Amino acid sequence: MHERTRLLHVAADEKPFRALTVPVHRGSTITFPTLDEFRNRHEQFYDGYSYGLHGHPSARNLAAHIAQMEGASDALIVNSGMAAVAGTTLALVDQGDHVLLPDAVYGPTRAFATSVLVRFGVNFTFYDPLAAADIERHFTDATKLVWVESPGSFTMEVQDVPAIAAVAHSKGALLAADCTWASPLGFKALEKGADVAVQALSKHIGGHSDVLLGSISVRDRKHFCRIKDATGAIGLGVSPDDCYLALRGLGTLALRLEQQTRSALEVAEFLRSRPEVSRLIFPALKDDPGYDLFQRDFTGGAGVFSIVLRQGSEASLANFLENLNLFRIGASWGGLHSLVALADLETQRTVTPWNGDEVLVRINIGLEHPADLIDDLAKGLDRYRDTK
Ligand SMILES: *Cc1c(COP(=O)(O)O)cnc(C)c1O
Secondary structure, X not given: OOHHHHHHOOOOOOOOOOOOOOOOOOOOOOOOOOHHHHHOHXXXXXXXXXXXXXXXHHHHHHHHHHHHHHOOOXXXXXXXHHHHHHHHHHHHOOOOOEEEEEOOOOHHHHHHHHHOHHHHOOEEEEEOOOOOHHHHHHOOOOEEXXXXXXXXXXXXXXXXXXXXXXXXXXXXXXXXXXXXXXXXXHOOOOOOOOOEXXXXXOOOOOOOOOOOOEEEEXXXXXXXXXXXXXXXXXXXXXXXXXXXXXXXXXXXXXXXXXXXXXXXHHHHHHHHOOOOEEEEEXXXXXXOOOHHHHHHHOOOOOOEEEEEEOOOOHHHHXXXXXXXXXXXXXXXXXXXXXXXXXXXXXXXXXXXXXXXXXXXXXXXXXXXXXXXXXXXXXXXHHHHHHOO
């Protein structure tokens, strides 16, 4: 045999390597020992391995952990949280169907509805996220899918998911839940009545601001098959290295969330004392309008909340946020680093308008010591107050 041929056929070492980590399995081609197995490889599409795009051990390991946390029959890993939302929707609706979306939905989900769904003849209605059973008035005969996102993006409304699930099911519609904020540790959407639970794994589960992944978990295997067919056909595969990072994040998820929630409560109590802050929006606080539902339905929080500032100039806002020492300005959250972000809520709301005089700042509390974060924000709010 020529050397270059031999170099192509190095046998894998099959001796067990008992590391504590889950191995990364890279591979697009999967090989089959017999013609029959190759011809019937589609039978391996849902649970086995047919082609790297449709699953590899790294993704299946991660999916198994997510399914267990969500209490799901099956889970699927896709390449971003947004792919999880879009893939679920495209799989579950047909032309002419109608979808309900909460007005506080993640901005790119809103954009997906208004710029993509609409072109395929799928209609949608935004509803008040605080509507519980009275969501019923938005249903038409064509309503097939209802989304909840709880708490909502930026404005953190806690939704009555069981009440909305009951209405959706009585109308023959499915309920899909994007409950990334609390992760499945803090909110079990499937137990609360959702048929599909979506997570942006890019947030808490990845946990280090260095990976983009999403998960789709279902209660009923028939929905899994439908969603896997659609996401596979669109080509939503995932990198095994990214799955490795998310698997690593799982090990510290509970500790990170506990610490971040505790630090966030401490920072929020400090912010309450500052006259520049007119309102705190954080369901884990006892005086938050969402606290009762949070207590009823959640078993854990997160370090992400929003504050509303009393009117200041653009220059005072910039002096506050741009000159923070520890907090960086950036989208996304759930990582180790503290962040601040602004939202363009005036253009992001259609049925629950946002008062344009109010400036909302979303805060992600990282793993820095809360006293250092408070010090940074105190100096920032002094700048906010003193800048004309
Ligand atoms: C971040 C986020 C997403 C999107 O996740 P990506 O992985 O960034 O695409 C979806 N829903 C919610 C609620 C999010 O916060």
